[in-house]
Amino acid sequence: MKIEDEIKQKKFINAHQKAVINLVYTVNWMQGKHQQVFKSFNITAQQFNILRILKGQHPNSTSATEIKARMLDKNSDVSRLLDRLVAKNVIVKKACPTDKRAFDVNLTDAGLELLRTLDKKQSELDNILNLSEEEAYQLSDLLDKSRG
Incomplete structure (x- = not known):
């Protein structure tokens, strides 16, 4: 899914801002997925x-x-x-x-x-x-x- 849809924001100041926001969002998303795996191992x-x-x-x-x-x-x-x-x-x-x-x-x-x-x-x-x-x-x- 595109970052615009994930955070419900269509406008960004520039491509660099979009990339940084996308990276931060993706890191948090990925950490959540990892934590789901680790949680089962306490x-x-x-x-x-x-x-x-x-x-x-x-x-x-x-x-x-x-x-x-x-x-x-x-x-x-x-x-x-x-x-x-x-x-x-x-x-x-x-x-x-x-x-x-x-x-x-x-x-x-x-x-x-x-x-x-x-x-x-x-x-x-x-x-x-x-x-x-x-x-x-x-x-x-x-x-x-x-x-x-």
């Missing part, structure tokens, strides 16, 4: 992001600082998110042996199993935009370009 998109970061480092541990640097949502409260994931028994936090103020974070077996289950939903998450592979590459290139 996690949030930010928690999923942390689990994926940890999976990329597994079996090595990662610091909370490194996780924060790699998060998609830079405004996330990583300490709170980690505590919630600990409570769900999908990660463990251990005091860093070289810096007592820092924590090393690892996936648990339950966390790995949760990610294996979510892997089965990955194509659903990836194809949410309903684009061909070529269109997805084009969109990604345009988004990279827009960030400078």
Whole structure:
């Protein structure tokens, strides 16, 4: 559906305004679709992001600082998110042996199993935009370009 129909607005100042509004609307729409998938697993998109970061480092541990640097949502409260994931028994936090103020974070077996289950939903998450592979590459290139 066209953005004009979605937000019931026919006029835009220019093509750039329309594109920005369309991008913001689409990001929010996409996050809602993702959240529907994550809700059935009792996690949030930010928690999923942390689990994926940890999976990329597994079996090595990662610091909370490194996780924060790699998060998609830079405004996330990583300490709170980690505590919630600990409570769900999908990660463990251990005091860093070289810096007592820092924590090393690892996936648990339950966390790995949760990610294996979510892997089965990955194509659903990836194809949410309903684009061909070529269109997805084009969109990604345009988004990279827009960030400078």
